[in-house]
Amino acid sequence: MKFIFNMAPAAAAVGACLALSACGAAPPAAAPASPRDGSDAHRLVALLDYVAGDYPRAVRDGTVVSPAEYEEQVHFVGEARSMAAGLAPTAAAPADALLALVADVESRVRGRAAAAEVAQACRAARDEAVQLFGLRTMPTRRPSLADARGDYAQSCAVCHGAGGDADTERAAALDPPPTRFRDPARRDDLSPFRAYNALTFGVAGTAMPSFDGLSPAERWDLAFYVLRLGHEDEAERGPVTVTLADMATRTDREMKEALRREGAADPAAAVAWVRREGAFLEAPTGVGIDRTIAIGWLEGRQRFQGRRRSQGRRRVQARRFDARQRSCGRRINSRQRL
Numbered sequence: 001m002k003f004i005f006n007m008a009p010a011a012a013a014v015g016a017c018l019a020l021s022a023c024g025a026a027p028p029a030a031a032p033a034s035p036r037d038g039s040d041a042h043r044l045v046a047l048l049d050y051v052a053g054d055y056p057r058a059v060r061d062g063t064v065v066s067p068a069e070y071e072e073q074v075h076f077v078g079e080a081r082s083m084a085a086g087l088a089p090t091a092a093a094p095a096d097a098l099l100a101l102v103a104d105v106e107s108r109v110r111g112r113a114a115a116a117e118v119a120q121a122c123r124a125a126r127d128e129a130v131q132l133f134g135l136r137t138m139p140t141r142r143p144s145l146a147d148a149r150g151d152y153a154q155s156c157a158v159c160h161g162a163g164g165d166a167d168t169e170r171a172a173a174l175d176p177p178p179t180r181f182r183d184p185a186r187r188d189d190l191s192p193f194r195a196y197n198a199l200t201f202g203v204a205g206t207a208m209p210s211f212d213g214l215s216p217a218e219r220w221d222l223a224f225y226v227l228r229l230g231h232e233d234e235a236e237r238g239p240v241t242v243t244l245a246d247m248a249t250r251t252d253r254e255m256k257e258a259l260r261r262e263g264a265a266d267p268a269a270a271v272a273w274v275r276r277e278g279a280f281l282e283a284p285t286g287v288g289i290d291r292t293i294a295i296g297w298l299e300g301r302q303r304f305q306g307r308r309r310s311q312g313r314r315r316v317q318a319r320r321f322d323a324r325q326r327s328c329g330r331r332i333n334s335r336q337r338l
């Protein structure tokens, strides 16, 4: 695996982007315009997310199982430290906490800590950077399955294969080969956010190009779609209540573990449901994205139970459900920190 993040701005983030728009406090006058999709702050967040996903390939039970992977992880955390230091003066608020959290990641990686510890440290640093720089780690609307299908066939299938098996002529000529989304071991390390980052920045040292010419919404559609592809033909069991934020940032492994902790009878089948159905459930017209989580659950349940309701009735229910969701919003937010 090669994922080399350059410090140079990503070609000025071709096509100003909305997905990672600034929010919260206004930056000081000296700071650059709001950090955007493809910015260095986004790059730092992507890098931390990447280390969280790939560190388990390098170290197992305190032992280095792949020296090349380990060397790469050490290199990345060093890079994350200098990126954070470079970004600190541009932050809207003091970045001491971020610097400390990134240093913590580095010392754990250098100390060959357990994968779960490193992942947790990476998530803490990532979440701090997301807050500090006003980034987003989820789409601003539900992913569109129809759009993703068309874009995938047009831009990705040539290398990754129509069904995600990377079984094409082009793929056979590439080293490293394109990711096989249907390989469960690969999928376990992938989240839509990570796929989104690969689409934004490309994967240096491989044939995976940057697709930053696509809009953020299009990249998110594709990011969710490749995770969906991986689960085709699998048994699914739903509905399951998972927020869009969690769907976006959790790898399959993390989601399976979370669902197991919550008592899901068959966590693997529940993840298959989330990736195939839950992520793409539409909210009734006029309902904001924050409310689609609950509505997604509701509609999933209706479908699951084979009940058909009129659109009007569903909307009434959605409104009722909204109140309940607001009350559980705090729990959802706290659960975002993995």
Ligand code: HEC
Pocket (backbone or CB within 6 Å): 001, 002, 003, 151, 152, 155, 156, 157, 158, 159, 160, 174, 176, 177, 178, 179, 194, 195, 196, 198, 199, 203, 206, 207, 208, 209, 211, 222, 223, 226
């Ligand atoms: C020219 C060939 C090519 C095309 C076209 C291509 N990819 Fe890739 N892609 C690759 C290769 C090669 C890798 C493997 C990189 C590696 O080993 O880390 C890859 C890796 C990925 C990954 C995994 C990144 C990670 O962090 O592990 C994702 C997700 C991905 N591609 C999505 C897409 C999508 C979506 C499209 C279409 C918009 C696309 N790719 C188009 C060659 C391609």
